[in-house]
Amino acid sequence: MMGPNNRTDAVISVGSNIERERHLPEAVRLLRRHRAIDVIDVSRVFESPSVGGGSDAPDFFNAAVRVCTGLEPDDLRDALRHIEGVLGRTRTEDINAPRTIDLDIAYYENVAVKDNGMSIPAPDVLTAPHVAVPVADVAPDWKH
Numbered sequence: 596m597m598g599p600n601n602r603t604d605a606v607i608s609v610g611s612n613i614e615r616e617r618h619l620p621e622a623v624r625l626l627r628r629h630r631a632i633d634v635i636d637v638s639r640v641f642e643s644p645s646v647g648g649g650s651d652a653p654d655f656f657n658a659a660v661r662v663c664t665g666l667e668p669d670d671l672r673d674a675l676r677h678i679e680g681v682l683g684r685t686r687t688e689d690i691n692a693p694r695t696i697d698l699d700i701a702y703y704e705n706v707a708v709k710d711n712g713m714s715i716p717a718p719d720v721l722t723a724p725h726v727a728v729p730v731a732d733v734a735p736d737w738k739h
Contacts, residue, residue, distance in 0.1 A: 604635075605671065606734050607660045608701040608717060608726050611694065612645060615656040615685065618682050618696045625678045626660055636661040638732035643725040645693070653693060659701060659729035668703050672713055675699070701730050702737060 607626065609620040619640065627634045638659040638698035645652035664671055682696045702716040709715075719726050730737070 602633075602663045603665075603667050603706075605664055605703040606661060606701040606730050606737070607675065608697075608720075608730065609658045610655045610697040610725065612653040612655040613693050613695045615653075618724045619656045619658060621682060622678055622696045622698060623660060625656075625681060626705045627661065629674055631665045632671075633663045634660055635663055636733045638729040641725065641728055646723065646725065655725060657725045657729050659733045661725075661733040662663060668700060668706060668708055668713065668715055669711070671700060671703070676722050679707075701726060702734070 598635070609619060609622055611622070624638055628630055641657045643655050643657055645655060666674060679696050679698055684695050684697070699717055700713070700715050701720050705717055717726060721727060722729055
């Protein structure tokens with residue numbers, strides 16, 4: 596899976612609709628501090644309505660972070676879940692619940708995975724503007 600230097604390009608989708616002005620940049624800061632993740636580029640921040648959260652749900656700030664990592668997909672997902680926990684993310688059965696931060700692997704080089712609760716590329720990377728637009732901002736030449 597990894598290239599000859601044991602590093603892989605990936606793009607992380609980032610979203611927040613609880614204290615979003617604080618949580619989104621803090622998530623990027625924590626990604627930068629991770630020893631096995633090198634941040635290459637950060638997209639502009641885009642505002643979008645909550646999907647499926649009802650008309651009263653707060654709008655999201657969304658971005659994408661292009662990284663180079665030595666982590667395999669499962670380990671990268673675990674690192675993202677750890678950062679979510681640090682920022683107070685509580686996972687509930689409501690997949691559309693407001694959240695302090697949401698970090699997902701939008702793509703991981705040329706890898707396609709669909710098992711163990713993980714889908715790479717992210718299923719909505721081509722269909723959901725809140726994912727597709729920030730990803731295109733940091734990886735305009737990426738082909739799905």
